Amino acid sequence: MRALLVINPHATATTAAGRDVLAHALxxxxxxxxxxTRYRGHACDAAAGAVADGxxxxxxxxxxxxxxxxxxxxxxxxxxxxxPALGVIPGGSANVFARALGLSRDPMEAAHQLLVAxxxxxxxxIGLGHARVTDGGGRWFTFNAGLxxxxxxxxxxxxxxxxxxxxxxxxxTALTSYFRQLRSSAGxxxxxxxxxxxTGLRLAFVSNTDPWTYLGTTPIRxxxxxxxxxxxxxxxxRSLGPPTVVRTLSQVLLPQLTPSGGxxxxxxxxxxLRVHCPEPVRLQVDGxxxxxxxxxxxxxxxxxxxxxx
Numbered sequence: 001m002r003a004l005l006v007i008n009p010h011a012t013a014t015t016a017a018g019r020d021v022l023a024h025a026l027x028x029x030x031x032x033x034x035x036x037t038r039y040r041g042h043a044c045d046a047a048a049g050a051v052a053d054g055x056x057x058x059x060x061x062x063x064x065x066x067x068x069x070x071x072x073x074x075x076x077x078x079x080x081x082x083x084p085a086l087g088v089i090p091g092g093s094a095n096v097f098a099r100a101l102g103l104s105r106d107p108m109e110a111a112h113q114l115l116v117a118x119x120x121x122x123x124x125x126i127g128l129g130h131a132r133v134t135d136g137g138g139r140w141f142t143f144n145a146g147l148x149x150x151x152x153x154x155x156x157x158x159x160x161x162x163x164x165x166x167x168x169x170x171x172x173t174a175l176t177s178y179f180r181q182l183r184s185s186a187g188x189x190x191x192x193x194x195x196x197x198x199t200g201l202r203l204a205f206v207s208n209t210d211p212w213t214y215l216g217t218t219p220i221r222x223x224x225x226x227x228x229x230x231x232x233x234x235x236x237x238r239s240l241g242p243p244t245v246v247r248t249l250s251q252v253l254l255p256q257l258t259p260s261g262g263x264x265x266x267x268x269x270x271x272x273l274r275v276h277c278p279e280p281v282r283l284q285v286d287g288x289x290x291x292x293x294x295x296x297x298x299x300x301x302x303x304x305x306x307x308x309x
Contacts, residue, residue: 001057002056003058004032004033005023005026006060006066007019007034007037008037008043008062012063012091012092013091013092018108030057043060043062044070045073047072049073051077056084056085057308058073058074059114065288067086068097086307086308087117088110088114090104100209100212101124103309123306124309125307126229126304127302127303129144129206129232130299133295134294144207144286147283147296152180154282187279189277191275192270200238201236202237204235207232209227209228220253223259223266225269230268231268231271231300232271232300235266237263237264238265239263274295275295275297275298277295283296
């Protein structure tokens with residue numbers, strides 16, 4: 001089996017010694033090539049090259065941004081042809097996708113899980129989300145996308161690259177961003193399949209699985225019935241007033257509660273939806289800032305990718 005290991009050497013939880021150990025372990029079971037990323041988009045280019053060169057497996061070692069780039073490289077030409085399977089060894093601070101798959105947060109344990117999957121031929125077909133923006137560009141996402149408040153948080157954390165992207169940094173950034181959101185009049189309109197419009201929304205999450213989180217080990221459950229096997233989940237708020245936000249946060253952070261309320265919009269297993277923004281608002285996919293947008297179409301693509309797990 002030919003495998004490509006794509007490493008982000010700047011990922012939070014990676015070290016040179018650890019990367020060498022991982023590469024050696026994988027090389028004992030597969031014919032391994034290794035690429036260390038040097039620029040934004042390098043992982044995407046490397047994965048696309050692996051497709052063209054007929055590799056069997058592409059392993060992403062880094063954070064969710066590295067995984068997202070590898071996925072977008074694997075599916076650069078669409079999802080209809082057979083592409084290499086995806087392997088994931090977490091190396092970032094959040095590792096949302098890896099955790100949603102049930103992988104260990106410890107890189108060596110995750111590498112062992114991957115080696116077992118390689119030796120047994122175990123693969124899982126998962127669905128992905130796809131976001132297409134106004135200019136026609138598109139981006140695949142593995143666990144979620146968001147417009148509004150959370151995207152502003154992602155953009156601010158990304159800007160502060162000198163800080164480690166810790167749960168505390170996300171929490172404090174979310175608080176300061178919230179007060180800016182309260183002063184904003186920007187609203188969103190969601191168009192559902194069949195043309196039904198949901199108006200007056202202040203933020204929107206589109207999920208591909210549940211749970212997801214940037215808050216350490218604390219799961220965030222906006223759409224408890226959402227999974228890699230079904231369509232997308234929509235979660236939106238009509239108000240960002242303190243009573244709504246406090247109530248909703250308690251619901252999404254406590255596993256025994258289900259998000260609900262007069263200002264909560266929640267739908268599961270949605271094939272596609274479109275979000276219109278009269279004023280440009282930020283968009284994030286898998287925790288990566290894609291800038292301000294006014295029109296985004298989200299599509300569920302079922303069984304889009306094989307994962308070695």
